[in-house]
Amino acid sequence: MKLLRVGPEGAERPAVLAEDGSLLDLSGLTRDIDGDFLAAGLERARAAYAAGELPPLQNAERIGAPLARPGKVVCIGLNYRDHAEETGADTPAEPIIFMKASNTVVGPDDDVLIPRGSEKTDYEVELAVVMGGRARYLDSPADARPLIAGYAISNDVSEREFQLERGGQWDKGKSCETFNPLGPYLVTADEIDEPQNLGLRLWVNGELRQDGDSENMIFPVDHLIWYLSQFMVLDPGDVINTGTPAGVALGSPGIPFLRRGDVMELEIDGLGRQRQRLA
Structure with a gap:
């Protein structure tokens, strides 16, 4: 459904x-x-x-957004090999975890607000996993799949100066208001045979910026759920943003960061399409 x-x-x-x-x-x-x-x-x-x-x-x-009041939004950084390479980062030995405020979640076509003082607002098309069961100290990644309610498109909008140049945690560059458009719909897990075989694409003002595939994740979906369950309890309605492929402005010299009036369009195979204007 x-x-x-x-x-x-x-x-x-x-x-x-x-x-x-x-x-x-x-x-x-x-x-x-x-x-x-x-x-x-x-x-x-x-x-x-x-x-x-x-x-x-x-x-x-x-x-x-297809989900009301997510309990938490857990994000995975540098989880695509090509994205890690474009940012000059080493391939992580374990998943990099950060959080986004749950009230960043907005509709798939709602405006995204440029934060006050921002010069480096960036885009990230991501596969979002929505939990339908409770994950606590799972024994293995094989235990994860039955706990997934479904999948959706997520735009993990980021302010890179706030995230990387202002000290402290990444969260403050990730949790600005409207920084997580989600949807247009939640596709239940029974309709997605293999979450590691989905194309992800993002355009800015009609120019294709990201064109990747979830098969290039360093840590696949099942592994992420198992891994996270060793450190926190995942409850039904929690969202996991699983990382982004190459092509973000941060890793692309000459590609400008987002400005007011820009239009982002995102799609993932089988999960629909989003469109947001920067305001």
């Missing part, structure tokens, strides 16, 4: 995108698409969809 939330900010309604492109209302089964629903309500929604029991939904003026 393709799950999404439509409507004005703060008043989104949960929905399913049907195969014919129409929207079906999920609000009779759940108040929202959140951790509780992903943990306990997916099968009920899948059955109702298969039985044709979901009523049509007309309001699609805005698509919100």
Whole structure:
């Protein structure tokens, strides 16, 4: 299933995108698409969809993030070989972990705000993994896959000066408001046969900047979930941004950082497309 939330900010309604492109209302089964629903309500929604029991939904003026109130957004740095190379970094021996504030998550086509004083706002197309089960001290990566609710496109927007030149943790260059467009929909895990075989692309003002494939991850999705579970509990509704391929402005001399009025467009195979304007 393709799950999404439509409507004005703060008043989104949960929905399913049907195969014919129409929207079906999920609000009779759940108040929202959140951790509780992903943990306990997916099968009920899948059955109702298969039985044709979901009523049509007309309001699609805005698509919100497909997940309400993620508990946490965990990010993996330098997780593509070509991205590590372009930034001059060594290949990590273990995953590099940082966090983004959960309130950075916005809709896939919402404006992205340039922070005050920013000179180095950057883009990163990423495969986002959304948890549907609890991961705590998993025994092996093989235990991770059944705990995944689904996948979505994430734009891990970053301010590189704040991140790298101002001391301290990366988080302050990653957690500015609107710095995590997510969606347009959450594709449930049963529809993605292999998360390590997805093309990722990003354009700025129509120019292709990133063109990669998730097969080039240093640490694949299952390994990341297993690894993270050794250090923190992952709960249903948590988001993992799994890293970005080469082509970011940080690693591309001559490529400008983002400015107001620029337009970013992102896509991942099978997961749809995003579009954001910088404001």
